[in-house]
Amino acid sequence: MIAWIADLAFAAVVLLTALIVSRGGAVRGGIRLVCVVLAGLFAMNYFEPLGKLAIDLANGAGVVSRFARFVALLVLFAAVQIVLWALTRRLLPESPELPAAVEPPANWSCAILTGYVLAAVLLTAVHTFPGPRDFGGAFVPEAERRGGAILKFAPDYQWLGFTQHVSEHVFRRRGEGRVFDGPTYRIGGTRGRWPSFPLRYARWRSQLHESSAD
Secondary structure, eight states, X not given: OHHHHHHHHHHHHHHHHHHHHHTTOHHHHHHHHHHHHHHHHHHHHHHHHHHHHHHXXXXXXXXXXXXXXXXXXXXXXXXXXXXXXXXXXXXXXXXXXOOTTTHHHHHHHHHHHHHHHHHHHHHHHHTTSSSXXXXXXXXXXXXXXXXXXXXXXXXHHHHHHHHHHIIIIISOBTTBSOOTTOOEEOOTTSSSOEEHHHHHHHHHHHHHHHHHHO
16 A cells, blocks of 8 residues: 555655746756756765764764765755756857757756656655655565556665766766765575665665564
8 A cells, every 4th residue: 555655645746846847848857857867976975974973963863874974865856956956057148949849848847857867866865754665665675576567666766776887986086985885785585686765765664663562
């Protein structure tokens, strides 16, 4: 049941975002897509240090330690988007239109992709929320065991893979720099490899649940 609710929420975010972004035209839609991707990459690479800083400043207070990383990820994601969008609006106050044959498909392609990336980042953020380990089967870290129609394709794992690829191969120079979520693991009896991110946070949620039950 929870998996289907998550599916509907994901689809609603994609469609609503696409409708809003499409109103600005193809050029602005492309800019919005770039802003969302860059904001997502920045947030994913720096929310854990920011969350840890908040926990240290609060001396490990219970509520802060539970929600710090979740809030940090969402705040960074929103803040960087706002800054980038404001800069682009200042640099490009008027949005040029593409040729009539190109404008509609380019506009809706950018709008839908923007919605999909936005929803994928938000879905990834749910992993850092202090809920049950599997969220009723909606967020089982072993992706092949998921329910629902959309979550079965693991948009959050797609985003995690993209983030890891960019940090490891695109932004990393001469073997130096921070690699996002470097380790990967093979889950016994299943195909493929799983990044450590969903496994680490599933274990963290499980530990929270066990400590609250004591």
